[in-house]
Amino acid sequence: MRAWLACGVAGAAIAVLLAACQRDPADSREVVRFWAMGYEGEVVARMLPEFERRHPGIRVDLQQLPWTAAHEKLLTAFAGDALPDVVPLGNTWIAEFATLGALEPLDARIAATTGFAREDFFAGAWDSGVIDGHVYAVPWYVETRVPFYRKDLLAKAGITSLPQDWAQWETAMAAIKRLAGADQSAILLPLNEFEPLLNLAVQQPDPLLRDGGRYGNFRSDGFKRTLTFYLGMFDLGYAPRIDNTRISNVWDEFGKGTFSFYISGPWNIAEFRKRMPEDLRDAWTTMPLPGPNGPGASIAGGTSFVVFKQSNRKDAAWKLIAFLSEPEQQLRLHELTGDLPPRRSPWASPALAHDPYAAAFRDQLERAVPAPKVPEWERIAQEMRIVGEQLANHRVSVDEAAAELDRRADAILAKRRWMLDHKSAESAQ
Amino acid sequence: MSARLAGWLFAGPALLVIALFFGVPVLAALALSLTDFDIYALADIDNLRFVGLGNYLALLQNPLFWKALGNTFYFVLVGVPLSIAASLGAALLLHAKVARLRPFFRTALFAPVVTTVVAVAVIWRYLFHTQYGMVNWGLSSLGIDPIDWLGDPAWAMPTIILFAVWKNFGYNMIIFLAGLQAIPEDLYEAARIDGASGWRQFRHVTLPMLGPVLLLVGILTMAGYFQMFAEPYVMTQGGPLQSTVSVLYLMYEEGFKWWNLGNASAVAFLLFVIMTGITSGLLWLARRRGVE
Numbered sequence: 234m235r236a237w238l239a240c241g242v243a244g245a246a247i248a249v250l251l252a253a254c255q256r257d258p259a260d261s262r263e264v265v266r267f268w269a270m271g272y273e274g275e276v277v278a279r280m281l282p283e284f285e286r287r288h289p290g291i292r293v294d295l296q297q298l299p300w301t302a303a304h305e306k307l308l309t310a311f312a313g314d315a316l317p318d319v320v321p322l323g324n325t326w327i328a329e330f331a332t333l334g335a336l337e338p339l340d341a342r343i344a345a346t347t348g349f350a351r352e353d354f355f356a357g358a359w360d361s362g363v364i365d366g367h368v369y370a371v372p373w374y375v376e377t378r379v380p381f382y383r384k385d386l387l388a389k390a391g392i393t394s395l396p397q398d399w400a401q402w403e404t405a406m407a408a409i410k411r412l413a414g415a416d417q418s419a420i421l422l423p424l425n426e427f428e429p430l431l432n433l434a435v436q437q438p439d440p441l442l443r444d445g446g447r448y449g450n451f452r453s454d455g456f457k458r459t460l461t462f463y464l465g466m467f468d469l470g471y472a473p474r475i476d477n478t479r480i481s482n483v484w485d486e487f488g489k490g491t492f493s494f495y496i497s498g499p500w501n502i503a504e505f506r507k508r509m510p511e512d513l514r515d516a517w518t519t520m521p522l523p524g525p526n527g528p529g530a531s532i533a534g535g536t537s538f539v540v541f542k543q544s545n546r547k548d549a550a551w552k553l554i555a556f557l558s559e560p561e562q563q564l565r566l567h568e569l570t571g572d573l574p575p576r577r578s579p580w581a582s583p584a585l586a587h588d589p590y591a592a593a594f595r596d597q598l599e600r601a602v603p604a605p606k607v608p609e610w611e612r613i614a615q616e617m618r619i620v621g622e623q624l625a626n627h628r629v630s631v632d633e634a635a636a637e638l639d640r641r642a643d644a645i646l647a648k649r650r651w652m653l654d655h656k657s658a659e660s661a662q
Numbered sequence: 663m664s665a666r667l668a669g670w671l672f673a674g675p676a677l678l679v680i681a682l683f684f685g686v687p688v689l690a691a692l693a694l695s696l697t698d699f700d701i702y703a704l705a706d707i708d709n710l711r712f713v714g715l716g717n718y719l720a721l722l723q724n725p726l727f728w729k730a731l732g733n734t735f736y737f738v739l740v741g742v743p744l745s746i747a748a749s750l751g752a753a754l755l756l757h758a759k760v761a762r763l764r765p766f767f768r769t770a771l772f773a774p775v776v777t778t779v780v781a782v783a784v785i786w787r788y789l790f791h792t793q794y795g796m797v798n799w800g801l802s803s804l805g806i807d808p809i810d811w812l813g814d815p816a817w818a819m820p821t822i823i824l825f826a827v828w829k830n831f832g833y834n835m836i837i838f839l840a841g842l843q844a845i846p847e848d849l850y851e852a853a854r855i856d857g858a859s860g861w862r863q864f865r866h867v868t869l870p871m872l873g874p875v876l877l878l879v880g881i882l883t884m885a886g887y888f889q890m891f892a893e894p895y896v897m898t899q900g901g902p903l904q905s906t907v908s909v910l911y912l913m914y915e916e917g918f919k920w921w922n923l924g925n926a927s928a929v930a931f932l933l934f935v936i937m938t939g940i941t942s943g944l945l946w947l948a949r950r951r952g953v954e
Contacts (some may be wrong), residue, residue: 258899305918312704333705425901475813476901612920617838623902652702 237504262292265549266317269295270536273321273374276569277557284556291549293567311335316543318550324361328588329608330539332466336369337540342551343368349555357533357601358575364606370537371554372575374566376498377531377601378522379593380420381505383493385516386412395520399462402523409493418473420466420494421483424625425476427618428532429496431524434459434617435602436529442642446607447650449642452635458525460624460631465623474625479561484508487517496522498534502590503571519593533601535575538547573598609645616641684826695927704921706709717928727929730912731903731936735821737908738887741823745883748827749834756835756863757842768839772832779829783896786825787812815905822893822906829893830886834879841875842868877948881941888937909933 260545269277274297281293298306304326310316311333322330330336342348351359354372362370390409396402406419413419422429434441437455466472487495488510505517521528538545538554556562563574564582573594574580585591604610617638622633695717703710721727750773756764788813789796797806811821845868853863891914894906909929919927
């Protein structure tokens with residue numbers, strides 16, 4: 234009675250309070266707080282009514298975050314004990330939040346859920362969520378990088394079979410460059426992105442970090458081979474020494490033939506479909522990323538669901554994850570956004586199986602691998618971009634670049650080494 | 663109640679607010695700069711180490727810090743005089759007796775100040791585009807080869823300076839205009855009777871009378887230019903080859919991108935020390951020359 238009275242008094246002025254007062258007595262459902270980033274955050278709202286219909290006892294409280302603010306917001310929420318129950322984390326953030334001790338291991342829940350077949354997931358995408366043998370994250374959608382290319386220009390340059398390895402790729406680029414002349418290039422490798430270099434680097438057998446992520450491993454022969462190949466593409470004129478801020482419209486330049494190869498992710502399928510000129514509609518497609526000796530690896534990006542340790546509705550939170558991980562729901566997400574499913578079974582559906590542009594991604598995802606799982610990785614990747622830019626501009630040689638990267642990575646990892654040693658010393662006592 | 667106590671009582675609320683919202687955070691940041699607070703310390707406070715002046719020493723040995731400092735000084739040393747000259751020039755033109763449509767030009771020249779950096783940066787990026795930019799198009803009609811304004815490490819900073827000067831000169835122009843209007847007309851009359859030319863009137867009447875205004879504008883502009891951040895952030899993101907990374911940009915990346923709050927606080931304090939040193943130097947110089 235008194236609560237109603239309070240509502241009556243404050244009601245006209247404080248609409249929020251009114252809404253809270255009206256909702257609570259009628260709605261006794263358990264509330265799962267779900268934060269989702271970017272466009273997927275908007276779209277997933279349309280999938281939630283089905284979940285709430287199937288689980289009448291649960292209501293999902295969805296908050297949308299912009300990607301640019303998400304990382305900071307999550308860290309401050311962690312510090313302030315205000316984390317939600319479920320979030321699809323960017324794959325490169327999983328190690329960081331696991332280190333913070335913010336994530337709940339999901340192994341037992343996965344084992345207890347029927348129809349949740351981990352073998353159905355692409356190995357690289359699944360592995361992104363596994364840290365020290367425990368599963369902390371379950372992939373929601375995946376992305377990886379493959380070359381988009383101009384079929385017509387390759388044919389014109391006399392390239393009849395798709396390049397499978399670096400040598401064939403170089404031959405193709407040389408032919409295109411001959412055709413294109415001095416003003417145009419064969420490939421765009423924007424100097425302000427680390428992704429092209431990183432994807433070429435994970436194709437080598439040598440890991441990028443060594444000793445459990447304690448030191449950089451950039452002086453390995455494999456990484457130097459990647460650097461040499463990367464530098465060669467600039468030196469031979471296949472790639473222009475420019476960054477993305479100077480390509481005002483990638484699709485437009487691709488249409489003009491300024492470059493014939495462009496390494497990018499699945500979101501660009503829809504963009505190219507929309508933005509390529511009418512007469513070039515069928516002049517482009519995608520291909521698996523060539524490796525040093527035959528089709529190579531790439532980075533498994535995307536987002537993966539986590540449940541936070543602070544949550545006290547973990548069971549309901551897991552039910553939401555299990556629902557969104559069902560093949561039908563992954564397919565629905567693909568219909569709504571074009572995002573690629575991390576499970577293999579949805580790929581058998583006509584929508585994906587008959588999509589010529591997605592085929593290369595399907596093939597590539599089998600070989601995708603996670604980025605090194607240390608919290609410092611994004612920072613090291615940035616250093617990789619900076620040193621890669623210096624290399625492309627001949628400020629350093631391949632050997633110097635490798636040594637410099639090791640030096641920078643070791644400095645960034647210093648605290649991690651201290652912390653790991655500190656921990657092992659403590660547990661030994 | 664004594665006058666002394668009353669004075670303190672009146673100043674009290676303001677002092678309290680300053681102590682709470684300025685003093686405490688600054689001291690906390692100073693304390694933070696002596697630790698290696700980072701993501702690991704956020705996870706477990708046991709991972710926080712007191713490093714003394716370690717952050718500062720590491721910064722002084724970090725080539726990127728020196729590069730950022732060099733870039734910032736470049737920006738300040740070229741940008742501030744240019745900005746003040748542009749403001750003073752515009753103010754003199756607007757103040758001239760022959761000037762027509764004064765309110766219109768005053769508004770037009772002030773307009774860049776009230777625009778959003780982000781929105782304007784998009785337009786500038788198009789203007790200075792290597793292939794399609796209007797600037798290179800204009801130059802090409804004079805027979806000058808296209809310049810890669812934002813992509814060439816040697817040209818990126820001059821372009822950013824030009825952008826900053828254009829964006830900010832209107833503000834100082836208004837201050838100068840007020841200063842010019844305060845100069846009594848009879849001084850010019852006397853100078854004219856003595857046969858002084860236009861240039862000598864400017865040199866010996868306008869400039870000395872504008873002294874205090876110049877000092878104020880100089881200090882404000884310099885403090886603003888030392889905190890260069892938005893321009894490189896929206897135009898070049900520190901590139902190409904880190905030629906537009908400023909000290910504040912470095913601090914932003916350390917603190918908010920990599921979460922090394924200890925290190926970022928140290929950068930902030932070094933910048934604070936440098937700015938205080940230069941501003942006091944300027945004030946001392948002005949006092950010695952009797953401007954203040």
